Amino acid sequence: MSEVIEVKHPLVQHKLTMIRNEAVGTKDFRTLVDELAMLLTYEASADLPLETVPVKTPVQETKAASLAGKKLAVVPILRAGLGMVDGILQLIPAAKVGHIGMYRNEATLEPVEYFVKLPEDIAQREVLLVDPMLATGGSAKDAISALKLRGATQIKLITLVSAPEGIQAVQEAHPDVTIVTASIDEGLNDEGYIVPGLGDAGDRLFGTH
Ligand SMILES: O=P(O)(O)OC[C@H]1O[C@H](OP(=O)(O)OP(=O)(O)O)[C@H](O)[C@@H]1O
Numbered sequence: 014m015s016e017v018i019e020v021k022h023p024l025v026q027h028k029l030t031m032i033r034n035e036a037v038g039t040k041d042f043r044t045l046v047d048e049l050a051m052l053l054t055y056e057a058s059a060d061l062p063l064e065t066v067p068v069k070t071p072v073q074e075t076k077a078a079s080l081a082g083k084k085l086a087v088v089p090i091l092r093a094g095l096g097m098v099d100g101i102l103q104l105i106p107a108a109k110v111g112h113i114g115m116y117r118n119e120a121t122l123e124p125v126e127y128f129v130k131l132p133e134d135i136a137q138r139e140v141l142l143v144d145p146m147l148a149t150g151g152s153a154k155d156a157i158s159a160l161k162l163r164g165a166t167q168i169k170l171i172t173l174v175s176a177p178e179g180i181q182a183v184q185e186a187h188p189d190v191t192i193v194t195a196s197i198d199e200g201l202n203d204e205g206y207i208v209p210g211l212g213d214a215g216d217r218l219f220g221t222h
């Protein structure tokens with residue numbers, strides 16, 4: 014069974030509470046989603062391999078830890094995942110970016126894939142798949158399958174708000190994928206929205222209501 018990491022850090026929890034507030038407008042919502050993505054990436058990247066390299070400080074030569082050059086790709090699920098990309102690239106500027114377009118059919122809640130463009134060497138990269146919302150899990154499951162179909166083998170899913178139903182669905186379909194999230198919420202309402210959630214993340218990010 015895949016690992017689920019719920020990040021309880023006070024900064025994460027505070028910023029998440031801010032974006033749950035329906036009174037927060039598009040500008041602040043965007044800023045906070047970016048900041049949350051950065052903080053969750055700090056957690057998601059905690060197992061990146063290090064190597065020892067020589068370095069000359071102003072005092073003496075020494076050996077110190079440096080990232081071992083593992084290749085990474087950030088892949089947002091469009092649209093809402095786009096709001097997380099800039100924050101992640103501030104921490105990992107050398108990462109390549111792929112895109113998976115997916116929307117939920119509002120009647121059936123089934124995901125519909127409409128775009129996939131990934132770095133050519135995706136099979137050699139650890140993938141951070143990002144989407145603010147993990148509701149039924151249909152979109153994340155299909156996005157992970159789309160990545161695996163193109164050769165990706167190391168995938169982490171970073172979300173802001175997750176429903177237990179979505180976590181279970183991803184775990185059953187993809188037990189190898191670690192999920193990093195700021196919150197495991199109560200569940201889903203009749204319309205497939207996460208409760209208490211934060212509403213429609215894509216609409217709130219892009220002002221499209
Ligand atoms: O777990 P699921 O039940 O599949 O639901 C979650 C998906 O729904 C939202 O996207 P939406 O369909 O609203 O598309 P958008 O990002 O373009 O608004 C959200 O950003 C996820 O991708």
Ligand SMILES: O=c1cc[nH]c(=O)[nH]1
Nearest residue numbers: 148206207212213214
């Ligand atoms: O609560 C939800 C569920 C799916 N997509 C969203 O943006 N919000």
Ligand SMILES: [Mg+2]
Nearest residue numbers: 213214215216
């Ligand atoms: Mg949406």
